Amino acid sequence: MRSINKQMTGLAFALSLCAVAQVQAAGSVTFAGWGGALQDAERKAYLKPAEAALGIKIQEDNMDGLAAVRAQVMSGKPKWDVVELASNDCVMAQEQGLTEPLDYSVISTEGVAANFYGKNWIASNAYSTVLAWANDAGANTPKDWKAFFDPQVKASRSLYRQPYTTLELALIADGVSPKALYPLDVDRAFKVLERIKPQVVNWWRSGTDSAQLLRSREVDALSIWASRVDELKKNGDDVDYTYDHALVDYDCVVVPKGAPNKELAMKLVAEIMKPHSQATLVTLIPNPPINTKAYDTGIIPAAMAATLPTAPANIDKVVFFDPVWWQANQAEVQRRFDLFIQN
Amino acid sequence: MSGAGSGALNARELHSAQQRERWYLMGSGLPALLLVLLTFVLPIGWLFWLSLFDANGQLTIANYTRLLEPIYVLTFVQTFKISIIVTITCVLIGYPYAYFMIKGPRWLANLAMGLLLVSLWTSLLVRTYAWLIILQRRGIANDLLMSLGITDAPLALVHNLTGTVIGMVHIMLPFMILPLFAAMKSIDPIYNQAAAAFGASPSRAFRDVFLPLSLPGLAAGATLVFVITLGFYVTPALLGGGKVQMISMRIESDVSMYANWGAASSLGVVLLVATLFMLFIVKKSAGLGRRGE
Numbered sequence: 001m002r003s004i005n006k007q008m009t010g011l012a013f014a015l016s017l018c019a020v021a022q023v024q025a026a027g028s029v030t031f032a033g034w035g036g037a038l039q040d041a042e043r044k045a046y047l048k049p050a051e052a053a054l055g056i057k058i059q060e061d062n063m064d065g066l067a068a069v070r071a072q073v074m075s076g077k078p079k080w081d082v083v084e085l086a087s088n089d090c091v092m093a094q095e096q097g098l099t100e101p102l103d104y105s106v107i108s109t110e111g112v113a114a115n116f117y118g119k120n121w122i123a124s125n126a127y128s129t130v131l132a133w134a135n136d137a138g139a140n141t142p143k144d145w146k147a148f149f150d151p152q153v154k155a156s157r158s159l160y161r162q163p164y165t166t167l168e169l170a171l172i173a174d175g176v177s178p179k180a181l182y183p184l185d186v187d188r189a190f191k192v193l194e195r196i197k198p199q200v201v202n203w204w205r206s207g208t209d210s211a212q213l214l215r216s217r218e219v220d221a222l223s224i225w226a227s228r229v230d231e232l233k234k235n236g237d238d239v240d241y242t243y244d245h246a247l248v249d250y251d252c253v254v255v256p257k258g259a260p261n262k263e264l265a266m267k268l269v270a271e272i273m274k275p276h277s278q279a280t281l282v283t284l285i286p287n288p289p290i291n292t293k294a295y296d297t298g299i300i301p302a303a304m305a306a307t308l309p310t311a312p313a314n315i316d317k318v319v320f321f322d323p324v325w326w327q328a329n330q331a332e333v334q335r336r337f338d339l340f341i342q343n
Numbered sequence: 344m345s346g347a348g349s350g351a352l353n354a355r356e357l358h359s360a361q362q363r364e365r366w367y368l369m370g371s372g373l374p375a376l377l378l379v380l381l382t383f384v385l386p387i388g389w390l391f392w393l394s395l396f397d398a399n400g401q402l403t404i405a406n407y408t409r410l411l412e413p414i415y416v417l418t419f420v421q422t423f424k425i426s427i428i429v430t431i432t433c434v435l436i437g438y439p440y441a442y443f444m445i446k447g448p449r450w451l452a453n454l455a456m457g458l459l460l461v462s463l464w465t466s467l468l469v470r471t472y473a474w475l476i477i478l479q480r481r482g483i484a485n486d487l488l489m490s491l492g493i494t495d496a497p498l499a500l501v502h503n504l505t506g507t508v509i510g511m512v513h514i515m516l517p518f519m520i521l522p523l524f525a526a527m528k529s530i531d532p533i534y535n536q537a538a539a540a541f542g543a544s545p546s547r548a549f550r551d552v553f554l555p556l557s558l559p560g561l562a563a564g565a566t567l568v569f570v571i572t573l574g575f576y577v578t579p580a581l582l583g584g585g586k587v588q589m590i591s592m593r594i595e596s597d598v599s600m601y602a603n604w605g606a607a608s609s610l611g612v613v614l615l616v617a618t619l620f621m622l623f624i625v626k627k628s629a630g631l632g633r634r635g636e
Contacts, residue, residue: 067599096398096602156480161585201480202502203585218479218502331600338596339414341585342421 028057029081029264034251035062037227041284042084049280050271056264066093069256073098078256081265082272087323088164088330090121090252095327099254106266107273111293115320116250123250124272125287128309128318129165132229132241137220145245148221149173151195158213158222159193161203163337164326165247166193168319169223172245178319186333190340203341214239226309227286248309249321250290282308387615394608398601406609415593415610419617422589425508425579426572432512433568434561437519441560444520445527456524463517471578474510475501478582502584510582515572519564526560527553566622573618590614 031047033039039062047058061080063069066089072078085093093099099120109117116123131148133141141155142148148157149170160166167184170192176185201219204210211228213219215237229241253272255265271277278289279299288308289295295305295312305311309318326333397403409415440459444452462470477483478501485497500506530553538548576591590610597607 065599070602201499201584205580205585209581216476216479217481334596334600335412335414338588338593339417342417342588 027055027264028059029261029268030059030061030079031082031084031268032061032063032068032080033084034064037231037285038251038287041281041287044284045281046272046277049277050268053271054264054267058268065089066098069093069098069254070096073257076258077260078258079260080256081259081261082253082268083256084124084251084253085121087123087250087252087321088326090254091118091323091327092330093254094118094120098257100257100259100262100265102255102269103266107270109273111275111291112273113290113292115322116290117252121252121254122269122273123252123290125278125281126248126250126290126310127287128226128243128246128248129160129169129223130226130229130241130243130246131221132214132224132239133221134214134217134219135238135240137217142221143242145169145173148223149192149196151199155199155220156201156218157196157199158202158204158210158219159200160210160223161205161341163333164330165249165321166223166337167333168247168321169245172247172319178245181319182322182325184325184329184333186329186336190336193340197341200341230286243307243309243314244317246309246318247321248318249323251287390608391612393603393605394612396603396605398603403605406603406605407613409606410609410613418588418590418593419613421587422573422614423617423621425504425511425575425587425589426569428508429511429515429572430565430569432508433515433519434565436512437516437523437564438561440516441520441523441527444524459517459520462513467514467577470514471510471581474506474513474582478506478509501582503586504583506582506584507579507587510578511572511575514578515568518567518571522563522567523557523560526557526563530556566625570618570622573614 033042039060043060047060050056051058063080063083066085069078069080069083069085069089070093072080090099101119102117102122107122109122112122131143131145133143137155140153142150142153142157147153150173159169167186167189168181170189171181171185172178174188174192176188202209202213204213204222204224207225207228210222210224211232214222214224214229215232224241226241226243226246229239232239233241253269255262255269259265273291275289275291275293275297276299278291279294279297282288282294282300282304286308288310289300290310292310292312294300300308306313308314394406395402395404397405410419440455444455447455479485480497482500484500485494488494488498489496500509534552534556535548538552539545543551573589574591575589576595579587579589580592594607594610597610598604601607
């Protein structure tokens, strides 16, 4: 019930903000993102430069995923013009008619691979799920996915409390070629997960929780978003991670259906996708660029580029997440997964 | 004649004054009634209405038939199981605690009440995280157990049902103790003295006099704890490690996955109906509603 309350509060909040949206001056767009360190970095890399380039004012807001966008669109008067979502949410939002088609005569896709955009969405920055471990947890700590999913390697582990990305990692550990990952062999993935289930101490639910699990040494090794473990490492914690067989997923931007400033929204998306913005972001937070031309701007130091999963040198070491497969299969797999982790 | 006339007049006047007062009272209660209607009855009706439609606005019972799948059944069973365990544990801890606050030395009783209120006033999120830190692998609880030699390896105290129940019992205890305390406070000590005067031993006096008189407070506390526990979200999500799922967590997951509110509304409706049913059974079987007799 608390959860429903949250949603209803969100709805009421959204409705009350509609009134505010109407008094905004022309030449203004509203960008809603995930907040936190990512949005701080996006402000510097995307939003401030776009304000200058387009001569407009960009308002900011925070949201927590597709449900928030749905509430706005269903209210009939969305306040947000550009929203950044997770990849499967973007695909689902398009499927459910919650977003506007993007205007690709305004937004350039040069340097963006074909699997990184769709009719109503375009990937804005990548993020990776990597294997991380505590260096002080002993020599036997798993340092690749094969060992991580091997029940003989005794360690306290944690995995994401969602089937997406988790099933992929299990299959890679079991020897499925990254190129032949989709359609996922769901049965096989669950068999692999079953083997190490008794050693999975916690199925983490948020980025903060995953970092906390490693920092407090509640677990020895876990799947985690690279930006989270990178932050721990930079703060001097004795932990490490590898990009080998990292699973690369992305955030993407959409324009909610009925957005108040649609034309400006398209221009803002175009600015976000420019190589310069993309390159700047990764220097602020380890969310690498989608537009490969970013690597030609000279903004990304060579030493850093060598470590990034979307860099030409590494692109074969990593695995790409497929939100389209998940959009079609999530409801069923989700229920099976939720049942699986409870027993 | 005049006396009878003025008597009738008086009665009429009295009657109309009574009517006026009744209307006045009803009028003053009206805003609250409207508020309850607007913020409680209507949304619940709306929730029920929504649960009958699919994403395309077609009338459907799919939102309800889906609830027969194993994951939903398991979640419902787990939710009620946890609520029952938490309620029983709260009774077992709460009753002696409240009894102590009544009978114990004054300063200790005040301290006990103070501790209870401080705990009640601390944010639920803070208390949940505190338990996470206390119960984790290298936490205080495991350190203590290992230094005392009670266990060699750290126990799994959190990221499971155990941790969830510990956290929830702590959060729910004030809701058990405060109604109990109020009920016990209102029991006149003279009853116990009377029982003693008739030769009852202290334990007999407690069993036959004090305990029955405190039952309404116990029933109120237990109901409060049980119903609030059914809707818990934050504590099981944080302390359950993903292995414990309650209805509210399922609702959140369905809200983000399905295109229609109905998919999640049906869960709310079933939870509400099941809760009312449980309370009805408890009330009937325990006969706790008979205080007025």
